[in-house]
Structures are given as C-alpha cells and as structure tokens.
Amino acid sequence: MNKSDVLIIGAGGAGLVAALHAHEKGVKVRVLTKEYPTRSQTCMAQAGINASLGNAGEDSVESHVQNTLKSARGMANEKAVRHMCKNASDAVMWLDSIGVCFSRTKEAKIAQRTLGGASSSRACYAQDYTGLKILHTLYDRCLAKNIEILNEKFLLDIIKNEEGVSGVSVLDIRSGEVEVYESKSLIIATGGYSRIYDKHSTNSTASSGDGISAALRCGAKLKDMAFIQFHPTGLKASSILISESARGAGGYLLNSNGERFINELLPRDEVARAIDTQIKNGQNIFLDIRHLGEDFINEELPQERKLALLYENVDPVHDLIPIKPVAHYTMGGIEVDTSSSTCIKGLYAVGECANQGVHGANRLGGNSLLELVVFGKQAGESASLYALENDFIPKDTLYELRDESENKNIKLDFYKIKEELGELFYKNVGIVRSKQDLFLAQTKIKEIQSQVHLMGVVDTNKVYNTNKIEFLEFKNILEICEQVVENALETKRSCGAHYRVD
Numbered sequence: 367m368n369k370s371d372v373l374i375i376g377a378g379g380a381g382l383v384a385a386l387h388a389h390e391k392g393v394k395v396r397v398l399t400k401e402y403p404t405r406s407q408t409c410m411a412q413a414g415i416n417a418s419l420g421n422a423g424e425d426s427v428e429s430h431v432q433n434t435l436k437s438a439r440g441m442a443n444e445k446a447v448r449h450m451c452k453n454a455s456d457a458v459m460w461l462d463s464i465g466v467c468f469s470r471t472k473e474a475k476i477a478q479r480t481l482g483g484a485s486s487s488r489a490c491y492a493q494d495y496t497g498l499k500i501l502h503t504l505y506d507r508c509l510a511k512n513i514e515i516l517n518e519k520f521l522l523d524i525i526k527n528e529e530g531v532s533g534v535s536v537l538d539i540r541s542g543e544v545e546v547y548e549s550k551s552l553i554i555a556t557g558g559y560s561r562i563y564d565k566h567s568t569n570s571t572a573s574s575g576d577g578i579s580a581a582l583r584c585g586a587k588l589k590d591m592a593f594i595q596f597h598p599t600g601l602k603a604s605s606i607l608i609s610e611s612a613r614g615a616g617g618y619l620l621n622s623n624g625e626r627f628i629n630e631l632l633p634r635d636e637v638a639r640a641i642d643t644q645i646k647n648g649q650n651i652f653l654d655i656r657h658l659g660e661d662f663i664n665e666e667l668p669q670e671r672k673l674a675l676l677y678e679n680v681d682p683v684h685d686l687i688p689i690k691p692v693a694h695y696t697m698g699g700i701e702v703d704t705s706s707s708t709c710i711k712g713l714y715a716v717g718e719c720a721n722q723g724v725h726g727a728n729r730l731g732g733n734s735l736l737e738l739v740v741f742g743k744q745a746g747e748s749a750s751l752y753a754l755e756n757d758f759i760p761k762d763t764l765y766e767l768r769d770e771s772e773n774k775n776i777k778l779d780f781y782k783i784k785e786e787l788g789e790l791f792y793k794n795v796g797i798v799r800s801k802q803d804l805f806l807a808q809t810k811i812k813e814i815q816s817q818v819h820l821m822g823v824v825d826t827n828k829v830y831n832t833n834k835i836e837f838l839e840f841k842n843i844l845e846i847c848e849q850v851v852e853n854a855l856e857t858k859r860s861c862g863a864h865y866r867v868d
C-alpha cells in the first residue's frame with residue numbers, strides 16, 4: 367500500500383526530525399529519499415549548532431536573537447527568529463537526550479565555540495563532525511521507531527487538486543519505474559540549491575533544488591531566491607569547505623603579501639566580499655591556522671586537517687591553506703508560514719528548501735542545524751495534526767514520466783552546459799552583481815531552455831540510470847536558475863548576500 371498519513375520527501379536533518387515528531391503523534395509516517403540518509407548534506411555540517419547555553423561564557427537568548435537579526439540585515443521575520451532562538455536550548459538538549467555525542471568541557475558540560483557574527487561562544491559541536499553525528503543519531507532513532515524510510519526514490523512531482531495535496535510521483539532509481547505515493551499531508555525537506563554554481567559550491571551534488579522546483583510547478587510560492595550565501599573559506603581547488611570553526615578558533619585570513627585584511631569573524635557576506643575584492647586585485651588568499659598548534663588542530667579540527675591534506679595537498683599544521691569564497695547556503699526557498707505550511711493545503715516545507723524567514727539576507731553560522739531541529743519538530747507536528755483532521759484527497763490525475771531516453775535527437779551534452787552555467791553563475795550571479803551581468807545570465811538561461819529538446823539521456827538502461835537522474839536534476843537546476851536571476855533583478859538594493867554594484 368503506497369499510502370501514509372504523513373509523507374516526507376528527504377532524509378536529511380530536517381526530514382528525519384520531522385519524521386520522529388510526526389511519529390510521536392501516532393500517525394503513519396513514510397520518508398522517501400533519493401540518496402541514503404547517511405549521504406545527505408546534513409552529514410557535512412562541521413562547525414556546530416547554536417544555543418545560548420552559556421557554557422563558555424555569558425550568553426542569552428536575546429543576544430542570539432540580536433546577532434541573528436543583525437546578520438540577516440533587516441530581512442528576517444523577527445517572530446520566527448525569536449521562536450527559533452528561544453527553543454534552541456531545548457533543541458540541543460533533545461539532541462543530547464537521543465544520543466548525539468557533543469564535545470564536552472572539563473566540567474562535562476556541552477562545549478561551545480565562537481562562529482562569525484556571534485557575540486559569544488554559542489555553537490555546540492561534536493569535534494568538526496557535528497552534522498554527521500546528528501544525522502547518524504537521528505537515523506538510528508528512526509530505525510529504532512520503525513519509521514519507514516525508502517531510499518533511492520527520486521521526487522518527480524507533487525500531485526494535488528484544488529482541495530489540496532494528494533501525494534507525489536517518484537522515479538524508483540533501482541527499477542526505473544514511476545510510482546505514486548498517496549498521503550494526507552506532505553512535507554518537502556529536500557535541501558537547498560547551491561549546486562546551481564556547479565563546482566563552485568561546498569554542497570553535495572544532490573543540492574539541485576528538486577523539491578523547490580516541484581513545489582513551484584504545483585503552485586507553491588518561492589521567496590528570496592536570489593539570497594545565496596558564499597562561504598569565505600572553500601578550498602581553492604575543490605571548493606570543499608574549511609569550516610568557520612577554524613576562524614572561530616583564531617585562524618587568520620592572509621593575502622599573498624602575508625597581510626590580514628579583514629576581521630575574520632565578521633558575518634560571512636562581509637568576509638566573502640573582502641576576499642573577492644582581494645582576488646580581483648590579483649591576490650591569492652590563504653587561511654592560516656598554524657599558530658593554533660598540532661594538538662589543538664588534531665583535537666578540535668581533525669576533519670579540516672584531513673580535508674586540506676587530501677584535497678589541497680597542504681598540512682594546516684605547517685602550511686597555509688589556499689581558499690576562495692564558494693556558494694554554501696541558500697536562504698531562499700519555499701515560502702512557509704509560522705506553522706511550516708505553504709500556500710497549498712496539506713503541503714509543508716522545512717529545512718534548507720524552505721524559507722522560514724529566520725536567515726533573512728545572510729544566515730548566521732550554526733543557525734541552519736538549529737532551524738532543522740526547531741522547525742523540523744514544528745513541521746512534523748503540524749503535518750500530523752493536518753493528517754489527523756483531514757482525509758485522503760483522491761488523485762484525479764495520473765502522472766506520467768516522459769521517457770527521456772526516447773529522445774533520438776540529442777545534439778547537446780547537458781553535462782557540459784551545466785558546467786558552463788555554473789561558471790556563468792559564479793561570475794555573473796555571484797558575490798557581487800550588476801544589472802548587466804544579471805541580464806546576460808537571464809539571456810543565457812532562456813537560450814538553454816529553448817535548446818532542452820536537443821538534450822537528453824544517452825544511457826538506455828532502465829535500472830539504476832544515473833544519467834536520467836542527472837538530467838532530471840539539470841532540468842530542476844535550470845528552473846531554479848531562472849527564479850534566482852529574476853529575483854536578483856527585482857531586488858535592486860544591496861542587502862546581505864545580494865550585493866549590487868549598481
């Protein structure tokens with residue numbers, strides 16, 4: 367039976383938190399995900415999750431609220447921010463209670479460290495594997511509660527009629543069959559869209575905005591799509607992230623002359639722009655953590671050391687780390703209200719794919735993991751309440767997937783075009799934007815859209831056809847790019863991550 371009360375698409379932090387809380391309400395919950403949960407991007411989070419516990423010096427909910435609002439440059443919803451910050455301690459304590467192994471102080475309290483834009487050491491962490499430990503614990507809890515998680519199901523479309531949502535269609539990656547799953551309520555938790563920048567992103571390749579595209583196609587509203595955070599310290603060659611915890615611990619940013627040029631702990635938008643200016647003036651930029659010492663690096667930043675060695679061939683204990691700013695987090699997404707509900711009845715969204723209004727124009731480091739836990743709970747509870755009060759809506763349309771492999775007229779390689787689009791976006795819709803550059807990007811997107819009929823899937827296999835999945839992702843990326851540029855052109859004033867030189 368492909369029926370459940372609450373259906374959740376995505377098994378990252380947001381999806382699994384929502385699943386656990388919906389399950390608590392006694393409804394039948396099912397989770398579908400295109401990758402295995404342990405491969406979701408949440409596992410990549412390193413620096414920490416914010417809560418004003420005050421374990422490493424004085425702190426308060428109000429300071430957390432004020433830091434978040436300041437970083438958001440006036441674009442956040444204060445009510446949502448207050449809700450998130452007020453519930454932060456409970457969120458971290460809940461994670462602690464289900465088994466997340468946070469790093470500890472000598473007094474056995476949860477250890478906290480400083481991230482950019484924060485007035486105190488507020489980020490709770492598990493070495494620099496915070497997201498990994500959180501995700502594995504959540505997954506373990508879901509398995510222990512027998513919550514059904516079906517892997518390798520690629521969301522195609524949301525099925526609804528004028529009454530509301532009735533389910534989704536998915537491509538089963540293993541069999542190549544299209545399947546329909548019905549539900550009373552539906553939560554989209556499919557993560558962000560930073561991969562529109564292709565290789566200039568810290569994100570996993572799965573961050574192609576699939577859930578946001580599907581929501582848009584079914585009539586949901588999107589918000590602030592142009593607001594994309596560039597992280598100051600991606601590794602220069604690979605874009606792999608070197609966490610803000612390195613700067614929080616006292617790391618310096620240096621240019622080719624060995625000079626520091628910015629306060630490293632300013633919010634990310636300011637630091638990224640300062641680096642961008644240096645690079646445009648011909649400088650190479652480096653992160654320097656040598657002075658922190660080998661013991662500290664091994665204890666607090668072990669993953670950063672491994673990543674730098676593996677992907678940049680430098681040892682941070684002895685060497686400077688070459689870095690550049692890269693696309694990291696997407697503040698824009700599916701517009702939701704204070705109960706995580708979209709404008710479509712029965713449809714909810716949470717996590718990076720949603721716009722809860724808590725990050726505004728520039729997310730504060732450590733607030734995204736917090737958002738997943740606070741609003742994941744809320745989304746799970748809201749969707750289960752809706753399912754308890756409403757019945758299934760019969761689906762009146764049967765979705766059919768056009769078989770991409772049927773296209774005999776393939777003349778263009780979509781992989782190459784995706785890469786070129788990523789380059790264009792990094793240059794024209796990146797850290798600094800102008801009307802002229804944005805128009806150029808818009809024209810290019812229109813040109814690519816008019817050529818999609820000349821692209822397609824070369825692999826004719828039905829089972830495990832990753833070529834087909836990647837083509838579907840590419841088409842979602844194109845839809846998202848269009849929305850991003852449109853919003854960037856509409857937003858004429860500079861604000862946080864959206865910086866207009868004109």
Ligand SMILES: Cc1cc2nc3c(=O)[nH]c(=O)nc-3n(C[C@H](O)[C@H](O)[C@H](O)COP(=O)(O)OP(=O)(O)OC[C@H]3O[C@@H](n4cnc5c(N)ncnc54)[C@H](O)[C@@H]3O)c2cc1C
Pocket residue numbers: 375376377378379380381398399400401402403406407408409410411412413414415496497519520521522555556557558568569570572576577607694695716717718719731732733734735736738
């Ligand atoms: C390198 C890195 C470090 C970070 N560090 C921090 C940090 O220290 N602190 C912090 O607060 N934030 C951090 N972030 C941000 C944070 O990790 C993410 O914003 C957050 O984990 C997103 O969680 P999510 O559940 O919304 O999405 P994800 O974890 O991305 O999960 C999305 C899920 O949806 C599934 N999915 C996607 N498309 C489909 C589809 N078509 N069909 C079916 N399923 C689909 C995926 O398989 C996955 O299971 C970091 C991000 C990165 C990239």
